[in-house]
Amino acid sequence: MSRIAYVNGRYLPFRDAKVHVEDRGYQFADGVYEVCEVRGGKLIDQRRHLQRLVRSLGELRIRMPMPLAALGIVMREVVSRNRIGYGLVYVQVTRGVARRDHAFPTPEVAPSLVVTARSLNQSRNEALAAKGIAVVSVPDNRWGRVDIKTIGLLPNVLARQAAIERGARDAWFVDKDGRVTEGASTNAWIATPDGKVVTRAPDQAILQGITRSVLFEAIKAQGLAVEERPFTLKEAYAAREAFVTAATQIVLPVVRIDGHMIGDGKPGPIASALRRAFHRYAEAG
Ligand code: PDD
Numbered sequence: 089m090s091r092i093a094y095v096n097g098r099y100l101p102f103r104d105a106k107v108h109v110e111d112r113g114y115q116f117a118d119g120v121y122e123v124c125e126v127r128g129g130k131l132i133d134q135r136r137h138l139q140r141l142v143r144s145l146g147e148l149r150i151r152m153p154m155p156l157a158a159l160g161i162v163m164r165e166v167v168s169r170n171r172i173g174y175g176l177v178y179v180q181v182t183r184g185v186a187r188r189d190h191a192f193p194t195p196e197v198a199p200s201l202v203v204t205a206r207s208l209n210q211s212r213n214e215a216l217a218a219k220g221i222a223v224v225s226v227p228d229n230r231w232g233r234v235d236i237k238t239i240g241l242l243p244n245v246l247a248r249q250a251a252i253e254r255g256a257r258d259a260w261f262v263d264k265d266g267r268v269t270e271g272a273s274t275n276a277w278i279a280t281p282d283g284k285v286v287t288r289a290p291d292q293a294i295l296q297g298i299t300r301s302v303l304f305e306a307i308k309a310q311g312l313a314v315e316e317r318p319f320t321l322k323e324a325y326a327a328r329e330a331f332v333t334a335a336t337q338i339v340l341p342v343v344r345i346d347g348h349m350i351g352d353g354k355p356g357p358i359a360s361a362l363r364r365a366f367h368r369y370a371e372a373g
Contacts, residue, residue, distance in 0.1 A: 092169040094162050094203040099169060111200055112183040116190070117240035119182030119200075120144035124163070125335045126172045126205065130372040132335070134160060136298045140237060141179065147236045149192070150183050153201035166203045175207040176336050180239060208336060217363060220343030220355040221257040223332070225321055226250055228261035228269050228293070235292045247272040258332055260324075260345070263293060267318035270294040274332035274340070278319055279358045281328050289316040299333040305369040306362050321346070329356030339363035 093105035112118035122141045125132040138156055145152060153159070163177050182200045186193035230243045247259035251272065260276050261269045268276050269288060275297040277287045285307055290296035307314050324330060330342035330350045339362045341355030350356075 091204070091206070092166065094166050094201070096198075096200055096202075099165070105202075105204075107200055107202065108185040110188060111185050112193075113180065113200065113239055114182075115188050117238060117242075118148075118150075119180060119239045120148065120150070120237050121178065121180040121239050122237065123335050124177045124179075125338075126167050126175045126177055127367070127372065129167065129173050131163060131167065131177060132367070132370050132372055133298050133302060134163065134373055135371060136301065137179075137335075140296070140298065141181070144237045145181060147233070148183075148238070150181060151196070151199050153181050153199045159201075162201075162203050166205045170205045170207075172205050172207055174210045175205060177203065177205040179203050182239070213337070216257075217338075217340055217360075218355065220341040220353075221332075222255065222344035223258045223260050223271065223330075223342050223346075224251050224254045224256045225262045225268070225346055226259045228263050230261070233292055234269075234295055235290070237295055244272045256344070258340075258342075260321075262321055263318075265318075266320050266322070268321060268324060269318075271332045271334075274334040274337065275300045276324075277331050277333065278324050278327035279329035279356065280323075281326065283328065283358070284313045284315055285358065286315045286317060286319050286323075288318050297333055297335075299335055299338060299366070302369050303333055303339065303362060303366060306365045309369070310361060310365065312358065325350075327351075329358050331359040331362075338366050 090101040092099050095105050122137045124137045167177050180202045184197035184199050186197050226247045251259040259272045263269050270276050279285050325348040328351050332340050341359040343353050
């Protein structure tokens with residue numbers, strides 16, 4: 089079965105799913121995106137992801153390509169046309185197509201909208217979570233507004249590639265004060281030796297992950313103490329546990345950071361329990 093993508097008003101087979109060479113997403117990374125988990129054919133936390141999309145668009149003064157409710161229906165339709173049981177749905181909105189000029193087009197052009205979906209291998213993801221992952225640290229050389237979920241991801245791409253070349257799975261960005269900001273496509277967490285869960289507060293130096301927000305409810309329900317504050321790499325090396333969160337990975341235990349073994353080198357009980365509990369707090373629709 090050919091994959092189907094939604095491109096500017098039409099559902100198309102992948103081979104015909106194309107955008108213009110002068111789309112500002114292609115030329116300038118002038119656009120934003122969202123990724124939602126699909127589980128049991130349902131979209132997880134779609135409402136919150138769409139809220140964040142609206143915020144990202146607003147920060148960049150890009151128009152909504154269609155009313156929110158209609159976009160929700162398109163996402164659902166793409167999931168259903170591609171028969172996704174477990175996987176992800178991807179939404180990208182750019183400022184549209186115009187002759188290449190850095191300033192916003194005048195007159196304004198219609199924003200471009202692309203929605204795709206694909207299956208993920210659930211047993212492979214579960215096996216990864218059961219084993220835990222290694223991460224390496226890299227300097228955070230991104231721009232000052234990574235709270236906006238833009239498609240400008242070159243530092244993230246290079247960080248992930250550096251991780252893979254160093255035998256790890258994810259990279260943790262570290263700011264100039266030696267404090268971890270977040271992963272290349274995840275939020276970063278530790279559990280301290282006395283069992284407190286720590287993650288950076290949602291300032292402009294991290295993306296405020298939807299998984300991160302929902303996980304706070306799970307953490308509170310489990311009676312765990314949580315602190316929203318920056319932590320250093322040194323603190324992370326000495327942590328009892330570490331993990332990352334993102335829409336398609338939920339809670340993924342980290343067992344090694346820059347070659348330092350975390351805890352006993354196996355996924356810890358806090359990360360594992362939070363992973364199991366997560367979907368009780370997420371919305372499925
Ligand atoms: N990434 N931080 C960054 C830099 C991210 O790219 C992501 C998500 C997150 C976690 O956000 P959420 O919990 O809302 O997925 C944090 C997506 C999945 C991606 O780029 O594929």
